[in-house]
Amino acid sequence: MAFYKIKPITVLSQKGTGQLAQSVVDRAIITVLYAAGILEEYDRLFNSTVGNYVFQKTNFNPRPHISKARRESIVAGHLNASSLLYSIKDDASRSKEERYDVTLVTEPLHWHNDSSRSVGGVGLENYGAVVTYSEVKQLLRPVNGEDNRTAEENEDSISSLYLLMLTMHELGHIFGLFPYSGPANASDEDLKQAHCQNECVMYWTFNEEMLKKIRGWPFCPSCLAKLKEFFLKP
Numbered sequence: 001m002a003f004y005k006i007k008p009i010t011v012l013s014q015k016g017t018g019q020l021a022q023s024v025v026d027r028a029i030i031t032v033l034y035a036a037g038i039l040e041e042y043d044r045l046f047n048s049t050v051g052n053y054v055f056q057k058t059n060f061n062p063r064p065h066i067s068k069a070r071r072e073s074i075v076a077g078h079l080n081a082s083s084l085l086y087s088i089k090d091d092a093s094r095s096k097e098e099r100y101d102v103t104l105v106t107e108p109l110h111w112h113n114d115s116s117r118s119v120g121g122v123g124l125e126n127y128g129a130v131v132t133y134s135e136v137k138q139l140l141r142p143v144n145g146e147d148n149r150t151a152e153e154n155e156d157s158i159s160s161l162y163l164l165m166l167t168m169h170e171l172g173h174i175f176g177l178f179p180y181s182g183p184a185n186a187s188d189e190d191l192k193q194a195h196c197q198n199e200c201v202m203y204w205t206f207n208e209e210m211l212k213k214i215r216g217w218p219f220c221p222s223c224l225a226k227l228k229e230f231f232l233k234p
């Protein structure tokens with residue numbers, strides 16, 4: 001079986017991002033790669049220690065791009081998600097590296113220049129995604145004096161599950177699932193139709209009931225098949 005589109009995955013984090021949030025995002029990446037059947041290939045190519053999934057390190061600094069997204073926001077207190085996504089994509093220094101970027105931010109996002117719609121993230125096929133955990137940031141912040149057991153329990157909380165599924169959803173977009181998200185002024189119905197119609201991590205929105213239903217196996221059979229196809233050479 002021959003694979004392609006295998007590129008290092010880099011997590012770019014805004015200053016102040018908590019360790020627990022970063023670990024949840026790493027877990028989301030591992031889960032998606034496992035579901036796609038390429039985790040062993042990633043381990044072989046990019047990890048020196050089997051079982052220690054440390055993704056590519058980079059000196060790339062997202063801070064100026066986050067500042068630009070803040071300046072170009074049309075919603076007070078939000079970052080312009082599409083501005084941030086494309087600003088990083090088009091950075092001259094980044095263009096020298098073949099990789100997928102997942103940018104994790106602590107501030108709320110709105111969709112793009114012509115839409116004030118709040119979003120949890122945006123993803124661009126074959127490139128990368130921006131994800132925010134602003135809605136659950138306080139719930140993912142460790143309490144003073146918490147022990148390791150409490151931290152592990154927090155990883156299984158609804159807040160962590162939300163960030164896990166949100167990151168997996170945007171990774172799905174990166175890896176070819178429902179790359180078209182609807183017109184610029186998309187309604188809720190437009191967004192729903194532009195996503196998977198099943199109980200699946202690629203559904204257009206989440207609630208607690210769905211999160212609990214899909215936590216065991218997030219991708220529906222149709223999305224899982226398409227996810228695997230993304231990495232298979234024709």
